[in-house]
Amino acid sequence: MVEPDVPPGRPGRLKVFLGAAPGVGKTYRMLDEARRRAERGTDVVVAYAECHQRRHTLDKLDGLEILSRTRRTYRGGVFEEMDLDAVLERAPQVALVDEFAHSNVPGGRNAKRWQDIEELLAAGIDVVTAVNVQHLESLKDVVEKITKVPQQETVPDDVVRRAHQIELVDMPAEALRRRMAHGDIYAPEKVDAALANYFRVGNLTALRELALRWVADQVDEALQKYRFEHGIGGVWETRERVVVALTGGPEGETIIRRAARIADRSVGGDLLAVHIARSDGLAAGASAAALARQRALVESLGGSYHSVVGDEVPTALIEFARAENATQLVLGTSSRSRLERFLTGRGIGETAVAMSEDIDVHMVTHERAGGGRLLPSRRRTLSTARLIAGPVAGLVLPVALTFLLDQMRGSLNVTSEALLFLLAVVGVACVGGVVSAVVASVTASLLLNYWFFPPVGAFTTNLNSVLATAVFAVVAGTVAAVVDRSLRLSRRSARAAAEAETLSSLAGSIVRGDRAIPALLERTRETFGMDSAELTEEPVSDGGSVVQVPVGERAHLVLRGRSLPSSERKVLTAFAAHVTVAVERARLAEVAAEVEPVKAADRMRTALLAAVSHDLRTPLAAGWAAIASLRSRDVDFSDEDRDELLATADESMARLGRLIDNLLDMSRLQAGALKLQLRATALEEVLPMALDSLPSEAPATDIQCLDTVPAVLADPPLLERVVANLLSNAARHTPPGHAVLLTASALDDRVEVRIIDRGPGLPVEDRERAFVPFQRLGDTDNTTGVGLGLALARGLTEAMSGTLTPEDTPGGGLTMVLSLPAASLRN
Structure with a gap:
């Protein structure tokens, strides 16, 4: 069957193969998809596929049209990238573009490959791509905590969410390790290190769960959108969602724990706690302190807390449960006495049961059941x-x-x-x-x-x-x-108190800054039981049940769903005021972010002037004094004295040169004007020059394991500067009789260099300060320079896509860990 041509003006569709770790088979599945489409008559091209020399994956390229790549020279190396213009000119129906999160080599239009893909989609070309879960921006820090490997390349989650289809490529941890052991992923010499580090069973299991949960959340969002667009109000029991109703009374913790046990009975069950903040039923006798404790308990059990204003408590509960596609509703049994039940009729629980339809309702007994409590009535006063x-x-x-x-x-x-x-x-x-x-x-x-x-x-x-x-x-x-x-x-007083409670809770979250604007809009939507809430620059003219209030001078808060009575519109106006505050805070944060670099530059100039006024004068004065003495005709120096004066002048000028070089390099780093020439660089190539730059009185350096690691992708002169600064720092803090130790090891696709001293070390709270320019922690003699060594070393390292982190030395001292990409996997 031949697929129809792309209609003019229709944007292309994106399909993403998402994997938990390298080697699960994303590229293989992507190429297999291309072959199936090509067999059906679809015009498919391979714009870029990274097979990593894996034979089974390379076999899938047979019979597919492969577009040529563009070659770019960057910092002494030649790199291949997808030729975006060639793909646009070829204009296929479907283009395969691997490595969604890849950073392009400078020289093209876009910095990231996902930006290239967006151009292809805008041109009406369907794209099939692949990405690992560790490259999702929202999970970057989580993955780094699990694997201890920083992620340099990421793609925004929103870009992936916009995909027309996301397919998970899953593989059990043991199966992936077997593939690794058989040599199907990495070269044999890297298998042992990979299995012992990144590809440990615990790491792979955690990454797999992250991928499964992320995809499950996207499927759930798609389901909710489908239900809304098709007006589906019934519950679809795709997974257990348990809603527990809180009153703020002492029975709350008992009910929460019972609801949590119900949610835990099914894998992936959700727990949602809701408090109806209004003037009857669940709002009566509510304690703000008790609600705060119950909220903390819910969140500690992995649930989420919600507050909703509603006219009819049972109706508000059921509407909230249906909006969240809940399968079960948990309430405490009535605290009213028999007389109250006789006088006021059917209670909230009984009404909720009658309205629940396909939602299971659990009535949980507690010690307060039947104890009696006078209940204020509803907004219209009487039932x-x-x-x-x-x-x-x-x-x-x-x-x-x-x-x-x-x-x-x-x-x-x-x-x-x-x-x-x-x-x-x-x-x-x-x-x-x-x-x-x-x-x-x-x-x-x-x-x-x-x-x-x-x-x-x-x-x-x-x-x-x-x-x-x-x-x-x-x-x-x-x-x-x-x-x-x-x-x-x-x-009315109870109603006002309930509304004030909701607004107080909302205001507290704004003051604490723990609510971003999207989360605040979601809170507004669920509080008023609306279908959607958004900020727009202009008022909307849509028909139907649309409520809108101005937010500041340039925005409007627009809610779609039901019509709001006048009493709730007053509360919505107060919510809009909080949204205004949040928008203003965001604007001020942006202004502050713009001002901060100016303040930082001012602090840098102040520190630089202070440093130049003293630290540069010291070697300059020593050098001048030595030269002036040599030029003096009043003293007849011996050859030994003359050599000593010349050595002093030479050492002073060398020290002055190093200080000036550091200052210039730091200024170029801050200005973004430092030019790098990256190429494969052996550590043995730069180490001799780094050692030569150390003072003659520096302690010895013990070098180990350099011949067992591959070359790194680095700029040789800058790498030599980094190593020299780190060795100089270690030598300065190494006590007499001890040597500085330098070792290297390979880890996955990176090389780690450790420079170890046996000095006093640094407290954890001071370690980041050590990388701030013009800081000289622990140095009080003012003879150790302007305090740029470590700051410059980290800046240069990060410019070469590396990291520099301090660690404790076992037995005492400080270890600087320099991590750089291995050149063998980057060429």
Whole structure:
């Protein structure tokens, strides 16, 4: 079957093969995919494929069109790169481009290969590529902690997420190690080192889990997007998601642990805790301190905490659970007493069960269950059941009381009977509100007049009876109105407290700076139960349920989903104010970031002036003094004295030259003007010159294992400067009678050089300061230079794609670890 041509204007589609580690077979799968497409008639070319001389992978190239590469000369070396212009001119339907995170050799349009791929996609060319999980920007530091190997090349996660398809290339750790042992990944001389370091079972297992989780998260995002676009509200049980409802009460920790055990029953289960911050049910009696403790507990168990404002607590819970595609909802059993349940009707848990449909609801018992708690009512004050029950009680309760008092006639006087009727009216007001109280007061007044005011059994019209009946009705109605108003104010106060609690929590996160703007928008979306929340520069004109409020002077907060009542719009305005603060903080951070280099440069100039004013004068003065003495005709120097003065002048000028060279190199590094000529460089090539630069009184250097490591990719003069500065630093701190030790070893595709001294060492907290220019930690004699040696060594090392890190020397001292890429794997 021949695939149709790419429609004009349609961007190309990206497919990514993601692997957990080198050697799992990404390039093999990519080439296999190309062969299948070519067999179906698709126009496929191999724009760039890195086979690493693996025979099975090379076999897959047979029969595929391979485009020629462009060759670039850089720092003395010749490198091959994908010819982007050739691919665009060829304009295939599908292009295979390996090593998604690769950094291009300077000379092309783009610094990164993923930027080349974006150009191909924009031209309508479909691209198939491959990348390892360690090259994802968000996982770079995690992988470095696991493998102890820094990652120099990364690709932004967002670029990979935009792929039309992401396919995981998976392989068990033991299977990958067997491939390594059979020589299917690296050359035989590198197998043992690789298996003992990067390719350890623990490392590979951890990398594999990272890859599986990252892909699972992308699949989950795609599923949520699909459900939203197709209006699917039902739960799809792709994996267990357990939502636990928190009240801020003392039962919270019990419920959280129960929910965590439910989530742990399935691999990959998620735990989400939600607190409904509003004026009924779950918000009643909420303790901010208890919620903070419960949030910490949830996060310690690997869950996430959410706060939502909702009108109806059961509805808010179910809507949140459905939005998160939750499979189970965990609530505590009701803390209300039997009397409260009788008066207020069905509770939150029972209502949630009735509304849950395909979500399983767990009611967890706790020590507070049934203990009783007065619950403020909902925004409209009364439930439907109470709105119906109130007027009915206003009619039935006075009649029942009349029947009871009639049976007790003679035991009470009219005053006591009237007070009992007044109590009944107040009770009806508490149940059904002021309207029900009016019905009850009118009914009670008529019954009092007919059955209890003389003449009994007839409505009396004398002035006293009519006045008493009227006063009773007014008093009963007034008391009922006051009671109803008090209840309303109490509920409004609780509502305001709940909203203030939510806003306080949000404000705290902004002040602490632990919420980026995207996370803040997500918090706003979930709090108001909306489908999406975003910042736009201009107001939107879309129809439907769109809510938008201004954020600062140039942005608008736009929420899509449901219509918000006026009370929630007020809260949203407060949320928008917090978003404004976050946006302003981000803007100020950008301004501060722009100012910081200027401040750093100013500090550098100040330190440089201080250094020049003293440290450069010292060797200059010594040299001048020696030369002036030699030129003096007043003293007749002996040959021995003359040689000593010449040696002093020579040493002073050499020291002055080294200081000036360091200053110039540091200034070129800071300005980005240092030119590198990278080539394969043997350590034996630069070591003699580095040793020659050491002072004659420096301790001896013990050199070991240089002949067992490959050449490194470096600039020889700069590498010699780095090694010389490190040796000089080690010699300065090595006590008499000890030698400086220099060793080297190969690790994966890098070479590590260790320069070891037996000095006092450096505390951990001071180690990074040692690499700051013009720092001389531990030197108090002002004779050791301007403090640029280690700063320059690290700067030059990083310019050559290396790292320089300090470690403790076993038995005392400091070890400088210089790590550089091996030239044999980079050429």
